[in-house]
Amino acid sequence: MTRVGVIGGGGWLGKALLLPALADGLIVEEALTVSSRSGAVAGFEPWPHVRQTNSNAELAANADVVVLSVRPQDLDAIALDLSGKLVISVMAMVSLDDLATRFKARRIIRAMPNAAAEKRLSFTPWLASPDVTDADCAFADRFFNASGQARRITTEAELDYFTALTGSGPAFLAAFADAMISDAVTKGIEHGIAERAVRQLFLGGSALMAGSEQTPAEIVQTFLDYAGTTAAGLEAMAAADIRTPIAHGLTAAAAKAAAGTRRQ
């Protein structure tokens, strides 16, 4: 029975990752410790044997695997010797080297889930330091597959890019949706109806795209070939260079991930 401790496990992402893993029995409640500033967080009521604490030392003493899920600015307050343990970090902007130095750890996995983990729909790339064992990798892969699709990658540069592409991605989709809602409202559509319409559009359009045998580029081409209203919209968006601001946004987010990653 793998004993798991999640520092910041009561936070947004920590809980989104843990609830599916508990529900699937991948983590056994008696073997899980979560820490938070208060020492007691809501959300784990179906699993009353989950240990809750505000002591990260107590958490570490009860864990073979320690998951770090605090905001980067809160990391300096956490001083622990995690040598001999598997350390899994879901934190943006904190490198493998930095984690190894801070926590005296040799077996480290960095992963980048996203907020859709709470719907079990995250895309979660992860990478391992050289000393990580096959059993460690198998555990991480199972853990992250419980909340979506996990995929092993090989470089920290890729992880920084994925931090922008899929880690931050849900916010970018929300920004696109908000722009559509705003346009609808300026055209006289009542806000509530516009919002309902755009939420349903993103759900339906995403499901179509996820299940389609066509690539997104082929879907676009299919609509262009139709030469109707959609083509008129797509051509106007292309003429206004829609790809450039999207690329700028991804580049800025990835640059922040890379710059903040305090490589030593």
Ligand SMILES: NC(=O)C1=CN([C@@H]2O[C@H](COP(=O)(O)OP(=O)(O)OC[C@H]3O[C@@H](n4cnc5c(N)ncnc54)[C@H](O)[C@@H]3O)[C@@H](O)[C@H]2O)C=CC1
């Ligand atoms: N929220 C998201 O969509 C994503 C977040 N991340 C990463 O996940 C990490 C956590 O982010 P969120 O869950 O969104 O933040 P959050 O603020 O919801 O959760 C962080 C939790 O850590 C707790 N905490 C702070 N200091 C602590 C300490 N010393 N000991 C124990 N617990 C402590 C807080 O009380 C809070 O519950 C961040 O490093 C972020 O980069 C990565 C991908 C997506």
Ligand SMILES: O=C(O)[C@@H]1CCC=N1
């Ligand atoms: O915004 C952030 O810094 C974190 C990392 C990716 C998503 N949320």
